[in-house]
Amino acid sequence: MQASRARPLVSFGGLYFGLAAAFLYLPILLLILFSFNDSRTLVFPLREFTTRWYAELLHSPELLRSLGNSLWVGLLSSLVATLLGTMAAIAIVRFRFRLQGLFMAVSTIPLVIPSVVLGVALLLVFAQFGVPLSLLAVGIGHTILNIPYAMLIVAARLAGFSNHLEEAGMDLGLTYWGTLLRVTLPISAPALLAAFLSSFTTSFDEFAVAFFLVGTEATLPVYLYSQLRFPSRLPLVVALTALVMVTSILIVLGTEWLQRRSLSTRRRSA
Amino acid sequence: MSTRSEALLARPAAQLEVRQRITVLLTPPGLWLLLFFVIPLGVMALFSFRAASFGAQRQVFTLEHYQRFLADTSAQRLLWRSLLIALETSLICVVLAFPLAYFLSFRAGPSRLMLLTILVIPSWTSFLLRILAWKVLLGSSGIFNSLLLSLGWIEEAAPILLFSRGAVIITLVYIWVPFVALPIFAGLERINRHLLEAAEDLGSRPWQIFLEVILPLSLPGVLAGFLSVFIPTVGEYVTPLLVGGVDGIMYGNLVQDQFARALNWPLGSVMSLVMMLVVLVLTFGLGRGVKVTDLAGV
Structure with a gap:
């Protein structure tokens, strides 16, 4: 039906797509442009080209510290979220158990409540039990945000291959846990990595929950937010976020690629 | 569920084994969600009845x-x-x-x-x-x-x-x-x-x-x-x-x-x-x- 219709060179849909892409990219590109502009205010006309904002980044210890904090929080919270999400995924895909519906509901509800509620609730529980706020608290908050995603990503992968492979492993003398380690997890590896990277990028950019839970040490978004109040720090912030943007694009493109590879191997093995 | 695991379920010992696996798999994520999601929501509900955030008034419950x-x-x-x-x-x-x-x-x-x-x-x-x-x-x-x-x-x-x-x-x-x-x-x-x-x-x-x-x-x-x-x-x-x-x-x-x-x-x-x-x-x-x-x- 579509093939029979002669397609114009630039269709209406294509034009619309182009406009939408421009709408999405222009604001970011403008900011990147200003990150090379030799002026503390983000206004036209442009001044000289400069890389000094990028150079100044290296001499901003607080900023680098918050960057380091965010990397740690992202790394550890994503590891925990991936591990717990994977265990949950195996349980819900491979077994039937009592209260399965309840478990599914509780583990996916973080998807359907505004994250400010989670931040506030964790703040209260830490206050209630006298646990001081810290990066650890932020990391715990991020695991709750990310477990549903990790679980669903891994569950999709598990549902994509039959458990005959696992049964074969057990017939060949592996214990159930041996089979999990030697058969199930290797086959699910691309999904595990995708779950980890998806969790990491979420955590790295997360502000709404972290805002309530940071103690004395800030994560990068919390630090950036505090800097937005000082206009003179703006070019520095823009330069840093441009760098972060390029990095996160690389990370997420990697995730996409893995996910697609996992889907295509799934199709091949199906 | 495949025939093999159904056959497994028929034997009480195997049933116990399956239950064990489910318990081991579910306990860590279940506990984590309970501790850091369900209980915090509960504490928030509790706080909504407290008279004040801090001090003695905190132990007073009110609508x-x-x-x-x-x-x-x-x-x-x-x-x-x-x-x-x-x-x-x-x-x-x-x-x-x-x-x-x-x-x-x-x-x-x-x-x-x-x-x-x-x-x-x-x-x-x-x-x-x-x-x-x-x-x-x-x-x-x-x-x-x-x-x-x-x-x-x-x-x-x-x-x-x-x-x-x-x-x-x-x-x-x-x-x-x-x-x-x-x-x-x-x-x-x-x-x-x-x-x-x-x-x-x-x-x-x-x-x-x-x-x-x-x-x-x-x-x-x-x-x-x-x-x-x-x-x-x-x-x-x-x-x-x-x-x-x-x-x-x-x-x-x-x-x-x-x-x-x-x-x-x-x-x-x-x-x-x-x-x-x-x-x-x-x-x-x-x-x-x-x-x-x-x-x-x-």
Whole structure:
């Protein structure tokens, strides 16, 4: 039906797509442009080209510290979220158990409540039990945000291959846990990595929950937010976020690629 | 479940073994969710009855804050306003994103996934940066105004767009459009193309095929997209803080204020609980046919 219709060179849909892409990219590109502009205010006309904002980044210890904090929080919270999400995924895909519906509901509800509620609730529980706020608290908050995603990503992968492979492993003398380690997890590896990277990028950019839970040490978004109040720090912030943007694009493109590879191997093995 | 595991289930010893496996697999994630999600929500509910955040008054339990919330028409109006802003934002997103998803799924051919990735890349950049971008764009000394001034098109800075309800909606739409396009696209991709051929063979015109086949079948994806914007937007407080000003303030700001500034945790708990319940009721009311995987964009 579509093939029979002669397609114009630039269709209406294509034009619309182009406009939408421009709408999405222009604001970011403008900011990147200003990150090379030799002026503390983000206004036209442009001044000289400069890389000094990028150079100044290296001499901003607080900023680098918050960057380091965010990397740690992202790394550890994503590891925990991936591990717990994977265990949950195996349980819900491979077994039937009592209260399965309840478990599914509780583990996916973080998807359907505004994250400010989670931040506030964790703040209260830490206050209630006298646990001081810290990066650890932020990391715990991020695991709750990310477990549903990790679980669903891994569950999709598990549902994509039959458990005959696992049964074969057990017939060949592996214990159930041996089979999990030697058969199930290797086959699910691309999904595990995708779950980890998806969790990491979420955590790295997360502000709404972290805002309530940071103690004395800030994560990068919390630090950036505090800097937005000082206009003179703006070019520095823009330069840093441009760098972060390029990095996160690389990370997420990697995730996409893995996910697609996992889907295509799934199709091949199906 | 395969025949082998069914056979396993028949033997009591094997049944015990299976139960053991389930216990080992579920205990860590279950405990974690209990400790850091269920109990915190419970503590929040408990706090909503406390007389005060700190001190001796903390041990006094009262309905005072519920009464205060019920009497506080400005808080309720703000909640209503936030629901409206969230509704408008999600509707605009759906209207803007549907043609994109349709184009990608039905017209873009083999390059569809690449084009989809192109749309999504900007949303992998820092959330704060994207808000900041609009703050810079919309401000009176912002890029729009300074560009127009330097081109000599305008004599003085145009009336500022920044710090208004409109600025909040524009910024939120900008942030969420790609996330709405994704589930709609996924929904359109699931439509069996043979159905369209069948409709065509039965004499349907293209617009009939669109209205009577494609549109109804795309609704679960559209709803997932709608909800994936609506839910976080109701509780949004960062965007209004940065671009909203007095006019663009939202309910999330009120909640945040109770914790960050007013330190009235019990009242803040009441407000959070109310918001959570409203969002949950709306989500389960609207989202019956929505797949949780669509909502998560997985």
